[in-house]
Amino acid sequence: MGSREKAGTSGFRWGERVTSRAVGFYEVMDARAAVAIIAGLLVASWAVGRAVGGAGAVAPHWFYIPIVLAAVRFGPLGAFVAAAASMLVAGPLLPAETSTMTAQPLSDWLTRGAFFILIGQVFALASRQPAGARAQARRVTRLDHDLRHAIAHGELEVHYQGVFDIGGRRRRVIGAEALLRWHHPTHGYIPPDQFIPLAEQTGLIDELGERVLAEVCRQVAEWREIVESADFVAAVNLSAHQLADPDLGVRVRRCIDGAGIDPSQLCFEITETAVMADITVSRERLQALRDTGVSLAIDDFGTGYSSLAYVDLLPVDIIKIDQSFIARITEESDAAALVANTILLAHTLGYKALAEGVETPEQLALLRSMCCDQAQGFHLHRPAPPAEITTALKRQRRQRRQPRPARTVTSRRTARTRQSSRTLASR
Ligand code: C2E
Ligand code: MG
Ligand code: MG
Numbered sequence: 525m526g527s528r529e530k531a532g533t534s535g536f537r538w539g540e541r542v543t544s545r546a547v548g549f550y551e552v553m554d555a556r557a558a559v560a561i562i563a564g565l566l567v568a569s570w571a572v573g574r575a576v577g578g579a580g581a582v583a584p585h586w587f588y589i590p591i592v593l594a595a596v597r598f599g600p601l602g603a604f605v606a607a608a609a610s611m612l613v614a615g616p617l618l619p620a621e622t623s624t625m626t627a628q629p630l631s632d633w634l635t636r637g638a639f640f641i642l643i644g645q646v647f648a649l650a651s652r653q654p655a656g657a658r659a660q661a662r663r664v665t666r667l668d669h670d671l672r673h674a675i676a677h678g679e680l681e682v683h684y685q686g687v688f689d690i691g692g693r694r695r696r697v698i699g700a701e702a703l704l705r706w707h708h709p710t711h712g713y714i715p716p717d718q719f720i721p722l723a724e725q726t727g728l729i730d731e732l733g734e735r736v737l738a739e740v741c742r743q744v745a746e747w748r749e750i751v752e753s754a755d756f757v758a759a760v761n762l763s764a765h766q767l768a769d770p771d772l773g774v775r776v777r778r779c780i781d782g783a784g785i786d787p788s789q790l791c792f793e794i795t796e797t798a799v800m801a802d803i804t805v806s807r808e809r810l811q812a813l814r815d816t817g818v819s820l821a822i823d824d825f826g827t828g829y830s831s832l833a834y835v836d837l838l839p840v841d842i843i844k845i846d847q848s849f850i851a852r853i854t855e856e857s858d859a860a861a862l863v864a865n866t867i868l869l870a871h872t873l874g875y876k877a878l879a880e881g882v883e884t885p886e887q888l889a890l891l892r893s894m895c896c897d898q899a900q901g902f903h904l905h906r907p908a909p910p911a912e913i914t915t916a917l918k919r920q921r922r923q924r925r926q927p928r929p930a931r932t933v934t935s936r937r938t939a940r941t942r943q944s945s946r947t948l949a950s951r
Contacts, residue, residue, distance in 0.1 A: 549669065550593070550596075550597065551596075551597070551661075551662060551665050555597075555598075558593070558597050558598075561593065562590045562593050562594050562606060563590075565586075565589055565590040565593070566587070566590045566606070566609060566610060566613055567613075568586075569584065569586035569587045569589070569590065569610070569613070569614070570613045570614070570617065570618060572586055573586065573614065573618050574618065574619070574622050575622075577621065577622050577623070578618065578619045578620050578621045578622040578623075578626075579614065579618045579619070579620050579628050579632070579633075580620040580621050580626075580628075581621070581622075584614040584618065584636065587610040587613070587614050587640060588640075588643060590606055590610065591603060591606045591607050591610055591640055591643060591644045591647070592643070592644070592647050593606075594606035594644070595644050595645075595647035595648040595651065596647060596648075596651045599648050599652065600644075600645055600648040600649070600652075602648070603641075603644030603645055603647060603648040604641060604644060604645070606644060607637070607640035607641040607643075607644040608637075608640075608641070610637075610640050611633065611634075611636065611637030611640055611641075614633065614636060614637075614640075615628060615632075615633030615634075615636070615637060616628075616633065620632075664722060664725075667718075667719065667722055668722060668726050668728065670708060671706075671719055671722065671723060671728060671732075672728065674706055674708070675728075675731065675732060675735065679706060679707060679708070679709070680704055680705065680706050680732075680735075681704075681705045681706075681707075681909070682702050682703070682704060682705070682736055682739050682740065682743070682910070683702075683703050683704075683705050683907040683908055683909055683910075684700035684701065684702055684703070684743075684758070684907065684908065684909075684910055684912070684913050685700060685701045685703060685900055685905055685906065685907040685908075686699075686700050686900070686904060686905035686912075686913060686916065687699040687700060687701060687757075687759065687878065687898055687899075687900050688898060688899050688900065688904050688905075689897070689898055690888065690891065690892050690896060690897070690898060690899045691892075691895070691896075691897050691898075695904075696920060697905070697913070697916050697917070697920065698755065698756065698757065698898070699756060699757035699758060699759060699791070699898075700756075700758055700759070700913050701758075701759040701761075701793070701900065701907075702736060702739075702740045702758060702759065702760050702761070703716065703761075703907045704716050704720070704732070704736060705907075706719055720763065723763075724763050724764065724765045727765065729763050729765045729766060730765065730766065730769065733762070733763065733766045734775065734779075736760060737760055737775075737776065737779050738779055738782070738783075740758050740760050740790070741779045741780060741782065741783035741785055741790070742783055743758065743910050744756075744758045744783065744785045744789050744790070745783045745784060745785050746910075746914075747913065747914065747917055748785060748786075748789070750914065750917045750918055750921055751917055751921070752921070754785075754786040754788050754789050756789060756917065757788070757789055757790065757791050757819065758789060758790060758791070759790075759791040759792070759793050759821065760790065760791070760792055760793065761792075761793045761823065762792045762793065762794050762798070763798060764795075764797070764798035764801050767794060767798055767799075767801075767806060767809050767810075768801075768802075768805065768809070769809075770809075772809055772812070772813060773809075773812035773813050773815065773816055776790075776792075776813060776816055776818065777816050780816065780817075780818075786817075787816050787817030787818045788817055788818070788819065790818040790819070791818060791819040791820065791821055791841070791842065792813060792818055792819075792820050792821070793820075793821045793822075793823040793844065794806075794810070794820065794821070794822060794823060795822070795823045795824050795827075795828060796822060796823075796824065796825065796827065796828025797827075797828040799822070799828075799834070799838065800828060800834070803834055803837075806838075807837065807838060807839070810838060810839050810840070811839050814839045819841040819842065820838075820839065820840040820841055820842070821840060821841065821842035821843070821844050821878065822835075822838070822840050822842070822843050822844060823844050824844065824846040824880070825843045825844055825845050825846055825866065826845060826846045826848070826849055826862070826866065827846045827848065835869070835873065836873050840875060841875060841876060842870075842875055842876045842877075842878050842898070843866065843869075843870040843875050843876070843877055843878065844878045844879075844880050844900075845863055845866050845867075845877060845878065845879050845880060845896075846880060846881075847880040847881020847901070848881075849862055849863050849866075850863065850879050850880060850881045850882055850883075850887055850891075850901070851881060851883065851887075853887055853890055853891070854884065854886045854887055854890055860890065863879070863891070863894065863896075864894045867894050867895060867896050871895070876897040876898060877895075877896050877897050877898070878896070878897065878898040878899065878900065879891045879896050879898070879899045879900070879901070880900050880901065881900070881901045881902075882899045882900065882901030882902075882903050882904060883901055883902050883903050884903055885903065887901075887903070888903060888904070
């Protein structure tokens with residue numbers, strides 16, 4: 525795409541964004557404030573009409589602005605009141621010629637008034653929505669407005685859930701998944717499942733995703749000081765909207781270079797649904813992303829249109845088995861068989877298998893017996909601010925540096941002490 529074309533498109537997008545934000549803001553603002561704006565525009569229209577020489581010098585089109593605003597926000601009744609008020613202000617109260625103060629003929633302002641009413645009703649009808657849909661649209665617009673405010677004022681935080689290697693004798697934290705947290709000042713905690721889809725709809729996800737990525741890269745650089753190697757990986761969730769961005773690879777590279785981290789320390793998680801939206805484009809984007817040196821994981825595996833035909837086509841490294849299967853593995857043999865076979869499938873294709881949502885020691889033991897490589901879940905670690913991961917990494921470093929004590933028969937007391945000091949690193 526030529527640069528002029530690009531500039532034109534971005535200018536258009538910018539204009540579109542400003543307009544949609546202004547409309548959104550007007551839709552959710554206090555009703556009294558909206559009435560004040562409409563009344564103010566009416567008076568301003570009258571003043572402009574007078575200043576330019578009266579109704580005869582310029583057609584009073586200005587009055588359509590407050591009428592349309594009233595129609596959009598307050599429906600047919602609001603449009604009628606605004607049209608009637610405009611008819612009066614643009615009629616008997618506006619001279620035909622300001623210099624001579626000649627009054628307008630009655631037929632002129634009555635005809636104009638009829639147009640005001642007609643146009644107002646047409647706009648009111650065109651923007652009419654059922655009461656439920658209007659309320660829902662307002663709720664979405666308000667949430668979008670609040671989300672923008674939250675991003676600008678740093679109300680969003682990135683928490684991390686530890687990812688554990690469960691293949692070895694001793695569990696170790698080998699990575700962490702970045703999960704967004706929003707504490708709304710009045711509505712309290714709003715789960716990402718609610719605001720991420722909204723951000724996807726409005727396109728805000730690009731800005732949100734970029735901020736999360738920048739924060740994760742910064743955090744990884746900090747952890748790198750503790751880990752002293754590049755084998756700690758932070759996972760970042762990517763939405764379908766972000767995956768569709770042709771510049772995704774460039775943006776990622778910029779963030780990685782900016783933070784001075786190793787690309788292998790980042791993993792991007794994409795759901796099957798996001799990938800399947802357009803498998804050809806997804807493959808291209810994923811390949812471009814992987815070419816930067818990061819690793820890729822299929823998130824919530826098993827919940828989308830799982831198909832063997834595409835799994836081996838995608839340039840991925842990890843398959844994350846969805847928590848809905850893990851929740852049933854110790855109770856239902858079908859779920860256990862499905863999980864065991866998914867692990868086998870992952871290994872056959874050269875991928876690692878990660879179990880999501882591990883909540884009990886029994887589930888963990890069963891997954892280990894199935895040769896699952898990695899696990900994540902409340903039993904191992906709940907998502908928390910980054911300080912918890914920092915503490916775990918420091919503990920692991922201390923343990924690594926300590927010379928291993930000569931093997932002795934473990935007394936009951938040491939076994940008990942070890943048990944009580946189970947931590948994020950060793951659980
Ligand atoms: P996900 O990527 O599959 O993340 C795992 C979700 O499972 C998280 O929910 C996590 O808190 C929860 N979880 C982890 N272990 C357990 C467990 O043992 N039991 C149960 N019941 N749940 C567990 P959360 O934080 O509410 O996130 C929900 C989804 O929101 C994520 O699913 C991800 O798709 C999306 N999300 C979160 N942060 C971001 C982000 O920064 N960008 C994008 N695009 N999506 C995000
Ligand atoms: Mg995820
Ligand atoms: Mg998941």
